[in-house]
Amino acid sequence: MVEKNTTSSKTVSRSTSVPVRTNNIWEPLSRIRDEFDRMFDETPGNSFGSRLMQKMYETADPVVELRDKKDEYQLVAEVPGMSSEDIEIKLSDGMLRISGEKSESHEEEGESFMFSERHYGSFERAIKLPNGIDHEKISADTKDGLLTVHIPKSAEARQKERKIPIQTS
Incomplete structure (x- = not known):
């Protein structure tokens, strides 16, 4: 099989078993990374593509989890x-719907950043709640950078829940 190498200034025909020298020693690794990025990014339903992950970290959207406790759900x-x-x-x-805005803090005079990975901006998250909740008793609190929304289960929902025995044969 013959491949064309178009990364250098000349086009060189080569066999796959013969390495081609280029001016950039990192070029082969860069090509491998590009191929992995393409492979992950083009996989349907995949949320682990590097460009997708990069996009995810560029937003100010908070990450959330929904927990099922005995008497309530906690978001x-x-x-x-x-x-x-x-x-x-x-x-x-x-x-x-949880929305908000994380504002950038103002820089003190004479300060400069070498780099910053902090993200600012507005966000909105919409989460479909499970059935059987008591809408009137939902409450929320914040502590140590976590927002906890307490979503009590209705009395009917708590009564409907029962353990199903598993039989062995």
Whole structure:
């Protein structure tokens, strides 16, 4: 099999078993990385593509988890550096919407950053709530950079839950 190498200034025909020298010693590794990026990015339903992961980290959207406790569901969102005044929670048609804005702190005179990986901006997350919740008793609190939304289960939902025995044969 013959391949064309177009990375250098000349086009060189080569056999796959003969290495081609280029001016950039990292070029072969760069090609491998590009191929992995392409492979992951083009896989349907894949959320691990490097460009997709990079996009995910470029937003200010908080990551969330929904926990199923005995008497309530807990929605926990990471909101580091945000106060309760920066966050708004709304409930409508079974959807819980969390929105807010993480503002950039102002730089002191004479300070400069070597680099910054912090993200700022507004966000909105909409989470479909499970059935059987008591809408009137939903509450929220923040502590140590975590927003916890307490979503109590209705009395009917707690009574409907039962353990199913598993039989062995």
